[in-house]
Amino acid sequence: MKLRTLLVNRFFAFVTGCTLLAAGAFALAWLWRVPLAREQLATLDRAVVTDIPDQPWWTPALWTVAGVGLAVGIVLLVVNLSRRRPSTVQLYDAVTDATLGVELGPVAAGVARDLEALPGVRSVRGRAVVERHLPTLSVTVHAEPDIDVAEVTAAAEDSARRAAAALGGARVATQVLLHLDPAPDVH
Template identity: 45%
Template sequence: MNRYIAGLDRIIVLVIGVALLAAGGYIIAWDAGVKLIRTWVSRLDRHRLLGIPEEDWWHWVLTGTFVVCVVVGLGLLSLNLQRRRTRAVELQHNESGTDVSVDLGPVASGVASELGQLPGVRNTKSRATVDRGLPTLSIVVTADPGIDVVDFTARAERIAASVRRNLDGSDIAVQVLLHLDRVDAVQ
């Protein structure tokens, strides 16, 4: 998720929360018999207020509100569920001082193939995404249930440290998720 989308989500939640707090406060004040609230309500034209749903335009207002809410809701949902693909990472070569552009997709594939060579690993899947604004190499490893998890973790951490060291000068996260096959699936 992108920082801007997260900020937009928080603003929308804040506005809805403040509106619900105001409505709740109004209802509590009405129930408590606060004179100011009762005076405001007594000034309303009840006949006109209760006649609004019978107006010709009321149906169109409700339909428009429904359509706008569905479109905005689906738009926000798609923005929140969309995985961001990484752009090429710019590195500076130490010896020559030139800029080098590195595509992280093949780097993720290389890390996955290296993890695939470890004992007990059956399958690997890789992708390069942006997670909370940080380019992330995400590798999902499926392994035998009897794998030595401590040894696998140590080797995976060494591989991740090597990748970060080789991509020096850029903030990159390496995420390795280990999924173990079911014991009865092995037999």
């Protein structure tokens, strides 16, 4: 997840959480007959509070809150569902004295093909993403529950080293996620 997305999510979660905590704390204080909470509620003019829905500004205010809430919700969805695809990685080639652009998707697919050949592996998916501002080769491995995890780990590390060597030291991370099938029930 990008840092910007992470900060936006945490900001809205923090504001919502603080608002709900404050409302809950006030409700509990009223329930437990805390004098300060009781005094605050006693200062409210009940007639004014019950007449609020009849005020001419009430309907536009509700529509404004609904519109702002909808806009914020759409923005959060767009930010969270945006594609995290990296741009091409630029490599300098000393032989040709040129800068080359390398797409990371095929490199991730190559790492996935390496791991797909291991015994016990059912499926592998490789893709290029951006994780915390760093281009990343993300490979997801689905395997049987009795697979040799040490062998998969060693193969993943070897594939990551070869991918790093092929990319000429570019700042690219490799992430391998291993998902094991549930073990069969033995009766």
